[in-house]
Amino acid sequence: MTTPCYDEMREPDGTVRPAYDGYRQWLEAQPPGLLKRKGVEAEAFFRRTGITFNVYGAADAEERLIPFDPVPRIITASQWRKLSRGIDQRVRALNAFLHDLYHRQEIVRAGRLPERLLQGNAAYLPQMAGFTPPGGVYTHIVGIDLVRTGEDDFMVLEDNARTPSGVSYMLENRETMMAMFPELFTRVRVREVSDYPRRLARSLAACAPAAFAGDKPTVAVLTPGIYNSAYFEHAFLADQMGAELVEGSDLKVEGGRVAMRTTRGWQPVDVIYRRVDDEYLDPLSFNPDSVLGVAGIMDVYRAGGITIANAPGTGISDDKAIYSFMPEIVEFYTGEKPILPNVPTWRCSEPDALAYVLDNLAELVVKEVHGSGGYGMLIGPTSSKKEIATFAAKLRARPDNYIAQPTLSLSTVPIFTKAGLAPRHVDLRPFVLVSPHGIDITPGGLTRVALKKGSLVVNSSQGGGTKDSWVLDD
Amino acid sequence: MLGRSANGIFWLFRYLERAENTVRLIEAGFRMALTRDSGAASEEWRSVLITLGMQHAYAARHGDDVTGAHVFNFVLRDRDNPASVMAMIEAARTNARMVRTGITREVWEAVNESWMKLREIFARPVTETRLRDVLDAVRRQATQVRGAIESTMLRNDIYHFAGIGTFVERADNTARILDVKYYVLLPSLSAVGSSLDNVQWENVLRSVAGERAYRWLNAGQMDPRGIASFLILDQRFPRSLAFCYAQLQANMGFLANEYGFETEAHAIYQSGYGRLSALTIEAIFEQGLHQFIGEFLACNNRLAQQIQRDYRFVE
Numbered sequence: 084m085t086t087p088c089y090d091e092m093r094e095p096d097g098t099v100r101p102a103y104d105g106y107r108q109w110l111e112a113q114p115p116g117l118l119k120r121k122g123v124e125a126e127a128f129f130r131r132t133g134i135t136f137n138v139y140g141a142a143d144a145e146e147r148l149i150p151f152d153p154v155p156r157i158i159t160a161s162q163w164r165k166l167s168r169g170i171d172q173r174v175r176a177l178n179a180f181l182h183d184l185y186h187r188q189e190i191v192r193a194g195r196l197p198e199r200l201l202q203g204n205a206a207y208l209p210q211m212a213g214f215t216p217p218g219g220v221y222t223h224i225v226g227i228d229l230v231r232t233g234e235d236d237f238m239v240l241e242d243n244a245r246t247p248s249g250v251s252y253m254l255e256n257r258e259t260m261m262a263m264f265p266e267l268f269t270r271v272r273v274r275e276v277s278d279y280p281r282r283l284a285r286s287l288a289a290c291a292p293a294a295f296a297g298d299k300p301t302v303a304v305l306t307p308g309i310y311n312s313a314y315f316e317h318a319f320l321a322d323q324m325g326a327e328l329v330e331g332s333d334l335k336v337e338g339g340r341v342a343m344r345t346t347r348g349w350q351p352v353d354v355i356y357r358r359v360d361d362e363y364l365d366p367l368s369f370n371p372d373s374v375l376g377v378a379g380i381m382d383v384y385r386a387g388g389i390t391i392a393n394a395p396g397t398g399i400s401d402d403k404a405i406y407s408f409m410p411e412i413v414e415f416y417t418g419e420k421p422i423l424p425n426v427p428t429w430r431c432s433e434p435d436a437l438a439y440v441l442d443n444l445a446e447l448v449v450k451e452v453h454g455s456g457g458y459g460m461l462i463g464p465t466s467s468k469k470e471i472a473t474f475a476a477k478l479r480a481r482p483d484n485y486i487a488q489p490t491l492s493l494s495t496v497p498i499f500t501k502a503g504l505a506p507r508h509v510d511l512r513p514f515v516l517v518s519p520h521g522i523d524i525t526p527g528g529l530t531r532v533a534l535k536k537g538s539l540v541v542n543s544s545q546g547g548g549t550k551d552s553w554v555l556d557d
Numbered sequence: 558m559l560g561r562s563a564n565g566i567f568w569l570f571r572y573l574e575r576a577e578n579t580v581r582l583i584e585a586g587f588r589m590a591l592t593r594d595s596g597a598a599s600e601e602w603r604s605v606l607i608t609l610g611m612q613h614a615y616a617a618r619h620g621d622d623v624t625g626a627h628v629f630n631f632v633l634r635d636r637d638n639p640a641s642v643m644a645m646i647e648a649a650r651t652n653a654r655m656v657r658t659g660i661t662r663e664v665w666e667a668v669n670e671s672w673m674k675l676r677e678i679f680a681r682p683v684t685e686t687r688l689r690d691v692l693d694a695v696r697r698q699a700t701q702v703r704g705a706i707e708s709t710m711l712r713n714d715i716y717h718f719a720g721i722g723t724f725v726e727r728a729d730n731t732a733r734i735l736d737v738k739y740y741v742l743l744p745s746l747s748a749v750g751s752s753l754d755n756v757q758w759e760n761v762l763r764s765v766a767g768e769r770a771y772r773w774l775n776a777g778q779m780d781p782r783g784i785a786s787f788l789i790l791d792q793r794f795p796r797s798l799a800f801c802y803a804q805l806q807a808n809m810g811f812l813a814n815e816y817g818f819e820t821e822a823h824a825i826y827q828s829g830y831g832r833l834s835a836l837t838i839e840a841i842f843e844q845g846l847h848q849f850i851g852e853f854l855a856c857n858n859r860l861a862q863q864i865q866r867d868y869r870f871v872e
Contacts, residue, residue, distance in 0.1 A: 130673065131666050131669060131670055131673070132662070132665075132666060132669075133654070133657075133665065133666075133669050308655075309651065309654050309655050314654070318654070318657035318658055319657075321658045322657065322658040326658075327558075327559055327562075327658070328657070328658045329559060330561065332561065332872060333559050333560070333561050343559060344559060344560045344561070344869050344872065345558060345559055345560060345869070346558050346559070346560055346563045346714060346718075346816070346868040346869060347816050348869070
């Protein structure tokens with residue numbers, strides 16, 4: 084790292100920042116060895132409760148734990164106020180953008196977004212054109228990935244508008260912290276996150292389809308099944324919401340509704356919170372080989388027989404090629420300047436940008452436009468000459484497929500290590516619910532942390548861990 | 558509840574029950590083998606394999622070499638044995654994960670913890686010295702799961718499908734033991750059993766954890782007809798066929814009540830339970846113990862199949 088990075092707990096001279104003052108006072112009063120002992124307890128707790136995830140491509144297909152670090156990541160009330168305004172604005176823009184893309188495409192007509200980004204983009208679903216989802220909501224659940232580089236410098240690294248995951252870790256991390264350090268929570272006032280499932284259930288129920296009749300919509304969580312990497316979360320959310328956890332094989336289309344096979348017979352479902360990708364949702368409309376979805380669900384959807392959350396086709400809005408246009412998008416639909424900036428981004432599809440990126444690969448992070456989870460990317464500063472050369476060849480062959488960003492000096496938060504507290508890079512994914520009643524942001528979110536010293540990769544699939552994220556109460 | 562969840566719950570409890578009963582069978586076999594010469598011990602282990610329906614799979618692995626350590630390692634933990642106790646615990650946990658939303662956190666944790674503990678225990682070969690500890694551990698885990706169910710689960714359809722899985726499996730297991738050992742209980746020429754007979758009878762009781770209860774009820778007197786009656790008709794004994802069917806009565810009755818309809822499975826159940834309640838041990842021996850058990854096993858199996866159809870376990 085060439086620039087020194089911002090540590091969220093300490094000033095460069097070592098003084099503890101105000102946000103961490105209460106935590107520091109508590110920590111100093113604790114016996115030595117406490118964090119270590121509690122860390123071991125936490126791991127046993129996670130194993131027993133089965134808070135695990137599966138790593139795709141891992142040879143042993145074992146369930147792994149996402150390492151949990153017992154030092155909280157703390158955000159002050161005033162920082163959070165600003166962040167939530169920015170998130171609210173961005174999520175409003177995302178939904179307006181989606182509605183526009185699938186209707187008149189005013190933004191393209193106005194010349195603010197190149198049409199080529201939509202043409203041939205697999206994330207744009209022609210099946211959604213001209214259709215407005217129940218309640219006008221496209222992204223019922225959004226995760227906005229934020230990174231920080233200074234006291235007031237938060238930037239959006241990525242929008243997750245498809246099926247963002249990680250919220251169960253946000254909830255379990257808090258439960259774990261409260262179980263391990265109850266007295267800490269009596270000393271420091273932290274805003275509650277535990278009612279997220281209830282708010283999610285309410286938010287989903289508020290988007291019931293036209294065909295719904297009755298007093299309480301039936302909500303089901305659609306999972307690809309127990310071998311999916313996020314299965315724990317699917318089960319967790321269904322459990323917490325009191326919703327059925329269904330698989331594609333439990334569902335069929337009957338009499339214009341989507342029904343689930345229960346022990347009493349087939350029962351209609353009103354709202355599906357699906358954790359299955361668009362492509363697999365309906366073998367009749369999308370991938371014909373899919374067994375994870377429901378044949379004919381798209382027809383039912385378009386006829387107002389079911390709500391699908393998130394709506395199919397929202398992936399077009401978090402596409403990395405679209406991402407670079409987000410500042411324009413926010414301004415176009417809200418008429419306001421974006422509160423949260425983007426990370427500066429070079430679109431490799433543009434010749435000048437490509438030339439710059441190729442000349443500076445060693446300093447840049449290059450990502451696949453459609454990739455996720457930290458796969459298929461190049462981190463220039465930590466790559467060998469050979470890796471860079473190989474990647475440059477890929478980049479030249481398909482420049483449209485990549486964007487590049489500077490290697491950010493991400494902020495650090497201390498983690499607990501054998502040698503005591505040591506700073507590590509973090510990001511933050513707040514979770515946002517959207518319903519016809521408005522936008523609801525859970526205070527905090529999921530902090531992911533790169534456990535290796537100096538590493539910038541926070542993805543759990545690549546050895547990242549998580550922390551409890553606190554928003555202080557005023 | 559989802560049909561698939563009912564299926565998951567049903568099998569979760571069948572596997573747990575089967576794992577526990579398998580362990581009892583091994584325990585009885587081991588004890589028996591200790592008191593016999595090697596030929597007879599080998600015979601005893603063979604009958605354990607037959608009771609579990611593993612004789613062919615075992616032969617494919619070890620041929621004719623039927624010795625204790627081979628048998629119990631095969632039954633408990635051999636990766637080539639898809640019906641091993643470890644495989645059942647694994648399958649139970651997979652089902653529990655699948656129906657995670659239908660069981661309480663306590664039940665899930667008990668199942669998950671069993672899986673973690675047993676996986677560790679079964680990671681290395683089980684020696685004769687270690688066998689007792691291993692068997693104890695399996696039994697203790699099963700007890701823990703059962704305790705979690707009884708004290709935390711809502712008494713709804715999920716609970717009753719769990720009961721159906723448990724008691725269909727348990728009835729099957731007890732009947733299988735009788736099916737393989739029936740000849741031990743047939744009337745012998747001598748009115749008073751030889752000491753060998755006594756050992757055999759006690760072993761049958763031990764396989765279903767019933768030796769103490771039986772002795773207590775019968776002031777220590779072993780008698781084959783009494784033992785058969787105890788295992789088949791005594792509703793006080795939790796592993797008897799009559800007990801299992803009395804429990805199923807409550808489970809099946811709840812579903813009929815709650816759902817407002819009876820199914821074909823109810824008819825099969827009624828006829829099975831009716832026959833059990835009307836029978837005396839004399840009538841059973843007159844009909845032929847072996848034939849009776851064969852018919853019971855077939856009927857029990859039909860019941861299980863029909864429940865899976867009636868409640869839409871699979872498409």
